[in-house]
Amino acid sequence: MAIINLKKKEVQAKIVYYGPGRGGKTTNLEYIYKRFRSRIQTEMVTIKTHGDRTLFFDFLPIEIGRIKGYDIRIQLYTVPGQVKYESTRRLVLRGVDGIVFVADSLAVRRKENVLSLKSLADNLSSYKKNISEIPLVFQYNKRDLLDEGIPLLPVEWLEKDLNSKLEAPSFEASALKGPNVVQTMKKIIIMTIDSLRKDLT
Amino acid sequence: MDKQYISDTDGQRTYIFTPAQLSKIEAVLAEDLLDVGVHSVTLIDMAGNIISTMDNGENKHDLYSLAALAAGNFGAVSTMASLIGEDEFSLLFHKGKKENIHFSKVTDEFLLITIFGKEVSLGFLRLKVAEATEKLTDVLNPGS
Secondary structure, eight states: EEETTTTTEEEEEEEEEEETTTHHHHHHHHHHHHTTTGGGOOOOEEEOTTTTTTEEEEEEEEEEETTTTEEEEEEEEOOOOSSHHHHHHHTTTTOOOOEEEEEEEEEGHHHHHHHHHHHHHHHHHHTTTTTTTTTTEEEEEEEGGGGGTTTTTTHHHHHHSTTTTOOOOOOOOOOOTTHHHHHHHHHHHHHHHHHHHGOOO | OOOOOEETTTEEEEEOOHHHHHHHHHHHHIIIIITTSEEEEEEEESHHHHEEEEEOOOOOOOOOHHHHHHHHHHHHHHHHHHHHOOOOOOOOOESSOOOEEEEETTTTTTEEEEEEEEOOOOOHHHHHHHHHHHHHHHHHHHTT
Protein backbone atom coordinates (compact mmCIF):
# COMPACT_ATOMS: atom_id res chain seq x y z
CA MET A 1 0.00 0.00 0.00
CA ALA A 2 2.04 2.91 -1.23
CA ILE A 3 1.53 6.29 0.36
CA ILE A 4 1.62 9.46 -1.72
CA ASN A 5 1.96 12.62 0.35
CA LEU A 6 0.91 15.57 -1.80
CA LYS A 7 1.91 18.07 0.89
CA LYS A 8 5.53 16.93 1.23
CA LYS A 9 5.58 15.63 -2.37
CA GLU A 10 6.84 12.30 -1.10
CA VAL A 11 6.14 8.70 -2.11
CA GLN A 12 6.71 5.74 0.22
CA ALA A 13 6.60 2.23 -1.13
CA LYS A 14 7.32 -1.19 0.37
CA ILE A 15 9.44 -3.80 -1.38
CA VAL A 16 9.77 -7.27 0.11
CA TYR A 17 12.53 -9.81 -0.57
CA TYR A 18 10.89 -13.24 -0.48
CA GLY A 19 12.27 -16.74 -0.95
CA PRO A 20 13.33 -19.98 0.72
CA GLY A 21 15.43 -20.11 3.90
CA ARG A 22 19.19 -19.49 3.58
CA GLY A 23 18.64 -18.24 0.04
CA GLY A 24 20.34 -14.86 0.57
CA LYS A 25 17.53 -12.35 1.23
CA THR A 26 19.23 -10.80 4.25
CA THR A 27 22.57 -10.88 2.41
CA ASN A 28 21.00 -8.80 -0.37
CA LEU A 29 19.99 -6.11 2.11
CA GLU A 30 23.35 -6.24 3.87
CA TYR A 31 25.13 -5.70 0.56
CA ILE A 32 22.84 -2.76 -0.31
CA TYR A 33 23.38 -1.29 3.14
CA LYS A 34 27.18 -1.51 2.79
CA ARG A 35 27.18 -0.17 -0.74
CA PHE A 36 24.88 2.80 -0.10
CA ARG A 37 25.90 3.51 3.50
CA SER A 38 26.35 7.23 2.80
CA ARG A 39 22.79 7.56 1.49
CA ILE A 40 21.10 5.59 4.26
CA GLN A 41 20.63 7.67 7.36
CA THR A 42 19.57 4.93 9.75
CA GLU A 43 20.84 1.57 10.90
CA MET A 44 19.53 -1.56 9.22
CA VAL A 45 16.99 -3.17 11.52
CA THR A 46 17.15 -6.93 11.91
CA ILE A 47 15.15 -9.22 14.14
CA LYS A 48 17.14 -12.45 14.33
CA THR A 49 17.24 -15.63 16.34
CA HIS A 50 20.36 -16.51 18.34
CA GLY A 51 21.37 -18.75 15.47
CA ASP A 52 21.55 -15.67 13.23
CA ARG A 53 18.50 -16.61 11.18
CA THR A 54 15.84 -14.02 10.39
CA LEU A 55 13.06 -14.33 12.95
CA PHE A 56 10.67 -11.60 11.84
CA PHE A 57 12.15 -9.33 9.18
CA ASP A 58 15.03 -7.10 8.17
CA PHE A 59 14.27 -3.51 7.35
CA LEU A 60 16.23 -0.96 5.37
CA PRO A 61 14.78 2.42 4.32
CA ILE A 62 16.48 4.01 1.32
CA GLU A 63 15.95 7.38 -0.34
CA ILE A 64 16.50 7.19 -4.06
CA GLY A 65 16.01 10.81 -5.10
CA ARG A 66 13.27 12.46 -7.13
CA ILE A 67 10.92 11.23 -9.80
CA LYS A 68 8.44 13.65 -11.36
CA GLY A 69 9.07 16.09 -8.51
CA TYR A 70 8.40 13.54 -5.76
CA ASP A 71 10.97 12.38 -3.20
CA ILE A 72 10.95 8.60 -3.41
CA ARG A 73 11.47 6.67 -0.20
CA ILE A 74 11.64 2.90 -0.51
CA GLN A 75 11.31 0.58 2.46
CA LEU A 76 13.13 -2.70 1.82
CA TYR A 77 12.07 -5.72 3.88
CA THR A 78 12.97 -9.39 3.98
CA VAL A 79 10.77 -12.19 5.26
CA PRO A 80 12.03 -15.09 7.38
CA GLY A 81 12.63 -17.98 4.98
CA GLN A 82 12.23 -20.93 7.32
CA VAL A 83 9.10 -22.95 6.57
CA LYS A 84 7.73 -22.68 10.13
CA TYR A 85 7.43 -18.88 9.95
CA GLU A 86 4.57 -18.80 7.45
CA SER A 87 2.34 -16.52 9.55
CA THR A 88 5.22 -14.08 10.03
CA ARG A 89 5.87 -13.96 6.28
CA ARG A 90 2.22 -13.13 5.71
CA LEU A 91 2.45 -10.24 8.20
CA VAL A 92 5.49 -8.75 6.47
CA LEU A 93 3.72 -8.88 3.10
CA ARG A 94 0.94 -6.62 4.31
CA GLY A 95 0.80 -3.55 2.09
CA VAL A 96 3.63 -4.75 -0.19
CA ASP A 97 4.10 -2.81 -3.44
CA GLY A 98 6.85 -4.84 -5.12
CA ILE A 99 8.58 -8.20 -4.63
CA VAL A 100 12.03 -9.66 -5.28
CA PHE A 101 11.93 -13.43 -5.22
CA VAL A 102 15.40 -14.63 -4.21
CA ALA A 103 15.73 -18.18 -5.50
CA ASP A 104 18.51 -20.43 -4.24
CA SER A 105 20.56 -21.77 -7.17
CA LEU A 106 21.86 -24.79 -5.24
CA ALA A 107 20.76 -27.97 -7.02
CA VAL A 108 19.52 -29.44 -3.73
CA ARG A 109 17.17 -26.51 -3.18
CA ARG A 110 15.04 -26.95 -6.28
CA LYS A 111 11.92 -28.09 -4.43
CA GLU A 112 12.24 -25.39 -1.74
CA ASN A 113 12.21 -22.66 -4.38
CA VAL A 114 9.00 -23.97 -5.91
CA LEU A 115 7.30 -24.34 -2.52
CA SER A 116 8.34 -20.85 -1.46
CA LEU A 117 6.95 -19.32 -4.67
CA LYS A 118 3.68 -21.16 -4.06
CA SER A 119 3.55 -19.78 -0.51
CA LEU A 120 4.17 -16.27 -1.89
CA ALA A 121 1.22 -16.61 -4.27
CA ASP A 122 -1.01 -17.93 -1.46
CA ASN A 123 0.02 -15.21 0.98
CA LEU A 124 -0.53 -12.48 -1.59
CA SER A 125 -3.97 -13.81 -2.37
CA SER A 126 -4.86 -13.52 1.33
CA TYR A 127 -4.45 -9.75 0.75
CA LYS A 128 -6.42 -10.01 -2.52
CA LYS A 129 -3.26 -9.49 -4.54
CA ASN A 130 -2.28 -11.49 -7.56
CA ILE A 131 1.30 -12.67 -8.05
CA SER A 132 0.97 -12.22 -11.81
CA GLU A 133 -0.03 -8.55 -11.41
CA ILE A 134 2.21 -7.22 -8.65
CA PRO A 135 5.66 -5.86 -9.68
CA LEU A 136 7.97 -8.89 -9.36
CA VAL A 137 11.64 -9.60 -10.12
CA PHE A 138 13.41 -12.95 -9.82
CA GLN A 139 16.95 -13.18 -8.56
CA TYR A 140 18.80 -16.46 -9.07
CA ASN A 141 21.29 -16.19 -6.24
CA LYS A 142 24.61 -17.88 -5.44
CA ARG A 143 25.74 -18.10 -9.09
CA ASP A 144 29.31 -17.48 -7.84
CA LEU A 145 29.34 -21.01 -6.41
CA LEU A 146 29.60 -22.41 -9.92
CA ASP A 147 33.29 -21.46 -9.92
CA GLU A 148 33.78 -23.59 -6.82
CA GLY A 149 32.38 -26.67 -8.46
CA ILE A 150 29.22 -26.80 -6.36
CA PRO A 151 26.25 -28.25 -8.30
CA LEU A 152 23.85 -25.46 -9.24
CA LEU A 153 20.52 -25.47 -11.02
CA PRO A 154 20.91 -24.29 -14.62
CA VAL A 155 19.23 -20.92 -15.10
CA GLU A 156 16.96 -22.50 -17.74
CA TRP A 157 15.62 -24.89 -15.09
CA LEU A 158 15.05 -22.06 -12.64
CA GLU A 159 13.23 -20.10 -15.32
CA LYS A 160 11.12 -23.13 -16.22
CA ASP A 161 10.33 -24.02 -12.59
CA LEU A 162 9.52 -20.53 -11.38
CA ASN A 163 9.10 -18.02 -14.17
CA SER A 164 7.56 -19.81 -17.14
CA LYS A 165 4.09 -18.39 -16.56
CA LEU A 166 4.96 -15.17 -14.75
CA GLU A 167 7.60 -14.08 -17.28
CA ALA A 168 9.04 -11.54 -14.84
CA PRO A 169 12.49 -9.97 -15.27
CA SER A 170 15.23 -12.13 -13.75
CA PHE A 171 18.87 -11.71 -12.74
CA GLU A 172 21.69 -14.14 -12.05
CA ALA A 173 23.34 -12.78 -8.93
CA SER A 174 25.65 -13.26 -5.99
CA ALA A 175 24.30 -11.49 -2.93
CA LEU A 176 27.52 -12.25 -1.08
CA LYS A 177 29.89 -10.84 -3.69
CA GLY A 178 27.62 -8.24 -5.25
CA PRO A 179 27.06 -8.96 -8.95
CA ASN A 180 23.53 -7.94 -9.96
CA VAL A 181 22.38 -7.18 -6.40
CA VAL A 182 22.02 -3.47 -7.16
CA GLN A 183 20.59 -4.19 -10.62
CA THR A 184 17.90 -6.41 -9.05
CA MET A 185 17.00 -3.63 -6.62
CA LYS A 186 16.97 -0.97 -9.32
CA LYS A 187 14.70 -3.07 -11.52
CA ILE A 188 12.11 -3.68 -8.81
CA ILE A 189 12.16 -0.01 -7.77
CA ILE A 190 11.61 1.10 -11.37
CA MET A 191 8.74 -1.37 -11.82
CA THR A 192 7.15 -0.40 -8.49
CA ILE A 193 7.35 3.34 -9.13
CA ASP A 194 6.11 2.76 -12.67
CA SER A 195 3.02 1.05 -11.26
CA LEU A 196 2.34 4.24 -9.25
CA ARG A 197 3.23 6.64 -12.05
CA LYS A 198 -0.34 7.41 -13.04
CA ASP A 199 -0.99 8.67 -9.50
CA LEU A 200 1.98 11.08 -9.60
CA THR A 201 0.49 14.19 -11.15
CA MET B 1 -15.14 18.14 1.61
CA ASP B 2 -11.77 16.48 1.29
CA LYS B 3 -12.05 13.09 -0.22
CA GLN B 4 -9.63 10.38 0.63
CA TYR B 5 -8.21 9.31 -2.66
CA ILE B 6 -7.55 5.62 -2.98
CA SER B 7 -6.17 4.44 -6.26
CA ASP B 8 -6.90 0.79 -6.72
CA THR B 9 -5.77 -0.97 -9.89
CA ASP B 10 -4.48 -4.46 -10.57
CA GLY B 11 -4.90 -5.29 -6.89
CA GLN B 12 -2.43 -2.50 -6.01
CA ARG B 13 -3.77 0.01 -3.55
CA THR B 14 -2.29 3.44 -3.14
CA TYR B 15 -3.35 6.02 -0.58
CA ILE B 16 -3.04 9.58 -1.74
CA PHE B 17 -3.19 12.27 0.93
CA THR B 18 -4.02 15.84 -0.04
CA PRO B 19 -2.37 18.83 1.66
CA ALA B 20 -5.72 19.77 3.25
CA GLN B 21 -6.17 16.28 4.65
CA LEU B 22 -2.63 16.20 6.03
CA SER B 23 -3.09 19.63 7.63
CA LYS B 24 -6.19 18.32 9.42
CA ILE B 25 -4.31 15.25 10.61
CA GLU B 26 -1.42 17.41 11.87
CA ALA B 27 -3.87 19.68 13.71
CA VAL B 28 -5.40 16.69 15.51
CA LEU B 29 -2.00 15.27 16.45
CA ALA B 30 -0.78 18.66 17.70
CA GLU B 31 -3.88 19.84 19.55
CA ASP B 32 -5.10 16.57 21.05
CA LEU B 33 -1.77 14.97 21.87
CA LEU B 34 1.30 17.22 21.70
CA ASP B 35 -0.46 19.99 23.62
CA VAL B 36 -1.17 17.66 26.54
CA GLY B 37 2.52 16.81 26.86
CA VAL B 38 3.26 13.72 24.78
CA HIS B 39 6.76 13.66 23.30
CA SER B 40 5.95 12.48 19.81
CA VAL B 41 3.05 11.07 17.86
CA THR B 42 3.10 9.32 14.49
CA LEU B 43 0.32 8.07 12.26
CA ILE B 44 1.38 5.09 10.14
CA ASP B 45 -0.32 2.58 7.90
CA MET B 46 -0.30 -1.14 8.61
CA ALA B 47 2.43 -1.63 6.00
CA GLY B 48 4.76 0.50 8.15
CA ASN B 49 4.69 3.70 6.04
CA ILE B 50 4.52 7.05 7.82
CA ILE B 51 1.52 9.27 7.06
CA SER B 52 2.29 12.10 9.46
CA THR B 53 4.50 12.70 12.46
CA MET B 54 4.75 15.49 15.03
CA ASP B 55 7.04 15.91 18.02
CA ASN B 56 7.95 18.39 20.72
CA GLY B 57 11.27 19.19 19.06
CA GLU B 58 13.35 17.21 21.54
CA ASN B 59 13.05 13.75 20.01
CA LYS B 60 15.63 12.24 17.71
CA HIS B 61 14.08 8.82 17.24
CA ASP B 62 14.54 6.82 14.05
CA LEU B 63 10.87 7.04 13.12
CA TYR B 64 11.04 5.00 9.93
CA SER B 65 12.45 1.99 11.77
CA LEU B 66 10.00 2.58 14.59
CA ALA B 67 7.09 2.61 12.12
CA ALA B 68 8.23 -0.64 10.49
CA LEU B 69 8.61 -2.34 13.86
CA ALA B 70 5.32 -0.95 15.20
CA ALA B 71 3.39 -2.23 12.20
CA GLY B 72 5.05 -5.65 12.54
CA ASN B 73 4.46 -5.70 16.28
CA PHE B 74 0.82 -4.75 15.87
CA GLY B 75 0.34 -7.45 13.25
CA ALA B 76 1.98 -10.04 15.49
CA VAL B 77 -0.11 -9.06 18.51
CA SER B 78 -3.33 -9.14 16.42
CA THR B 79 -2.47 -12.64 15.24
CA MET B 80 -1.80 -13.70 18.84
CA ALA B 81 -5.20 -12.30 19.83
CA SER B 82 -6.97 -14.33 17.18
CA LEU B 83 -5.06 -17.47 18.19
CA ILE B 84 -6.53 -17.26 21.69
CA GLY B 85 -9.99 -16.35 20.42
CA GLU B 86 -9.91 -12.59 20.97
CA ASP B 87 -10.86 -10.08 18.26
CA GLU B 88 -8.10 -7.77 19.45
CA PHE B 89 -6.33 -6.58 22.59
CA SER B 90 -7.64 -3.22 23.71
CA LEU B 91 -4.46 -1.97 25.38
CA LEU B 92 -1.13 -2.03 23.59
CA PHE B 93 1.43 -0.29 25.70
CA HIS B 94 5.11 -0.63 26.59
CA LYS B 95 6.47 1.02 29.71
CA GLY B 96 10.05 2.25 29.95
CA LYS B 97 12.08 4.14 32.55
CA LYS B 98 11.83 7.47 30.77
CA GLU B 99 9.66 6.87 27.73
CA ASN B 100 6.53 4.85 27.18
CA ILE B 101 4.95 3.85 23.92
CA HIS B 102 1.27 3.38 23.18
CA PHE B 103 -0.33 1.95 20.04
CA SER B 104 -3.88 2.54 18.92
CA LYS B 105 -5.63 1.30 15.80
CA VAL B 106 -7.31 3.97 13.66
CA THR B 107 -9.63 2.21 11.21
CA ASP B 108 -8.38 -1.15 9.93
CA GLU B 109 -5.59 0.38 7.90
CA PHE B 110 -3.85 2.86 10.19
CA LEU B 111 -2.07 2.91 13.52
CA LEU B 112 -1.30 5.77 15.91
CA ILE B 113 1.99 5.54 17.84
CA THR B 114 2.34 7.83 20.84
CA ILE B 115 5.55 8.24 22.84
CA PHE B 116 5.20 9.93 26.20
CA GLY B 117 6.97 10.35 29.54
CA LYS B 118 6.10 10.49 33.22
CA GLU B 119 4.27 13.82 32.93
CA VAL B 120 1.25 12.16 31.31
CA SER B 121 -0.72 9.39 33.02
CA LEU B 122 -1.68 6.33 30.99
CA GLY B 123 -5.37 6.84 31.75
CA PHE B 124 -5.35 10.44 30.53
CA LEU B 125 -3.32 9.47 27.49
CA ARG B 126 -5.80 6.74 26.55
CA LEU B 127 -8.65 9.23 26.83
CA LYS B 128 -6.89 11.74 24.59
CA VAL B 129 -5.85 9.03 22.11
CA ALA B 130 -9.47 7.85 21.91
CA GLU B 131 -10.61 11.40 21.12
CA ALA B 132 -7.88 11.86 18.53
CA THR B 133 -8.66 8.46 16.98
CA GLU B 134 -12.27 9.47 16.46
CA LYS B 135 -11.27 12.69 14.73
CA LEU B 136 -8.64 10.95 12.62
CA THR B 137 -11.20 8.36 11.53
CA ASP B 138 -13.36 11.20 10.20
CA VAL B 139 -10.43 12.57 8.20
CA LEU B 140 -9.27 9.17 6.94
CA ASN B 141 -12.74 7.84 6.16
CA PRO B 142 -14.79 10.86 5.17
CA GLY B 143 -18.48 10.16 5.15
CA SER B 144 -18.19 7.00 7.24
